[in-house]
Amino acid sequence: MKxxxxxxxxxxxxxxxxxxxxxxxxxxxxPIPIQIDGFVYRGAPPVWGKSVVVEAFFDxxxxxxxxxxxxxxxxxxxxxxxxxxxVHPFALPYHSNAFIASRALHIAxxxxxxxxxxxxxxxxxxxxxxxxxxxxxxxxxxxVKDMARMAIPAIGKNSLPSFLSxxxxxxxxxxxxxxxxxxxxxxxxxTPFFFVNGMPLLQADDSPxxxxxxxxxxxxxxxxxx
Numbered sequence: 001m002k003x004x005x006x007x008x009x010x011x012x013x014x015x016x017x018x019x020x021x022x023x024x025x026x027x028x029x030x031p032i033p034i035q036i037d038g039f040v041y042r043g044a045p046p047v048w049g050k051s052v053v054v055e056a057f058f059d060x061x062x063x064x065x066x067x068x069x070x071x072x073x074x075x076x077x078x079x080x081x082x083x084x085x086x087v088h089p090f091a092l093p094y095h096s097n098a099f100i101a102s103r104a105l106h107i108a109x110x111x112x113x114x115x116x117x118x119x120x121x122x123x124x125x126x127x128x129x130x131x132x133x134x135x136x137x138x139x140x141x142x143x144v145k146d147m148a149r150m151a152i153p154a155i156g157k158n159s160l161p162s163f164l165s166x167x168x169x170x171x172x173x174x175x176x177x178x179x180x181x182x183x184x185x186x187x188x189x190x191t192p193f194f195f196v197n198g199m200p201l202l203q204a205d206d207s208p209x210x211x212x213x214x215x216x217x218x219x220x221x222x223x224x225x226x
Contacts, residue, residue: 030178030181030185031174031178033175033178037088037175037178037179037182038055038086038087038088038179039086039087039088039089039105039109039113039116039117039120040084040085040086040113041076041084041085041086041087041117042076042085043113043114044081044084045084046084046085046086047084051081051082051083051084052079052082052083052084052196052197052218052221052222053083053084053085053086053196053197053198054072054083054084054085054086054194054195054196055085055086055087055088055194055195055196055198056068056072056085056086056087056088056192056193056194057087057088057089057090057183057188057191057192057193057194058087058088058089058090058120058191058192059089059090059091059092059095059098059101059102059191060089060098060101060102060104060105060120060123060124060127061092061095061097061098061101061123061127061130061131062092062095062098062191062192063127064190064191064192064206064208065124065191065192066124066127067208068192068208068209069120069121069124071208071209071210071211071213071214072085072209072214074211074214075211075214075215075218078215079218079222082222083218087117087120088179088182088183089101089102089105089106089176089179090102090179090180090183090188090191090193091176091179091180092190092191094132095131095132096132096135097130097132097135097143099176099180100140100143100144100147100167101123101130101147102176102179102180103166103167103172103173103175103176104119104123104147104151104163104166105119105120105123106166106172106175106176106179107163107166107167107169107172108151108154108155108163110166110171110172111155111159111162111163111166112155112156112159115154115155115156115159118153118154119151119154119155121154122150122151122153122154123150126150129146129150130143130147144164144167145164148160148163148164151163186200187200192208194209196217196218196221197221201217
């Protein structure tokens with residue numbers, strides 16, 4: 001008997017149904033961290049309902065993340081405690097050393113949370129050193145050592161041995177992986193990516209948000225509170 005188009009689609013339907021069912025059963029729970037992911041700016045944890053909460057997903061080796069930081073920092077200075085910021089490191093896979101840099105931020109935060117943002121700014125300052133092409137012939141160990149030397153102004157020379165040993169600590173590796181998975185769970189596909197009060201901030205183009213744009217976003221939210 002000649003098969004109709006409808007008959008031909010039946011095996012494909014059951015094939016994709018089987019794949020879907022298998023996926024549902026084999027997916028494992030992403031490890032739940034002991035505390036929510038991210039680095040709090042200025043040390044004070046965000047108070048939901050008391051301040052406007054900005055979440056930023058940054059790749060420390062992403063030029064667009066670097067460009068977006070100064071205007072956001074300017075806005076944070078303007079609003080003081082009225083706006084809270086949490087930065088989530090999100091290592092883009094096409095930046096070869098982004099995972100190492102993101103892990104360095106986790107190590108610094110573990111050693112001394114006040115060193116995390118100074119180290120992030122150092123990565124932004126010396127970003128070109130760790131792009132794909134300049135480090136093509138370098139080993140991972142040499143890149144880690146160079147990043148450690150760069151980090152000294154942020155972490156302090158006395159913390160250098162602990163900082164280096166942090167790259168052998170499975171906990172910092174796990175924390176960096178969780179940061180990436182956390183971003184994926186919130187549909188983050190690139191950096192910088194922002195959420196304001198939990199809602200994704202959709203930009204019309206790829207240009208970084210300037211100070212005026214941040215004012216236009218935040219001022220109306222604060223006005224509604226008064």
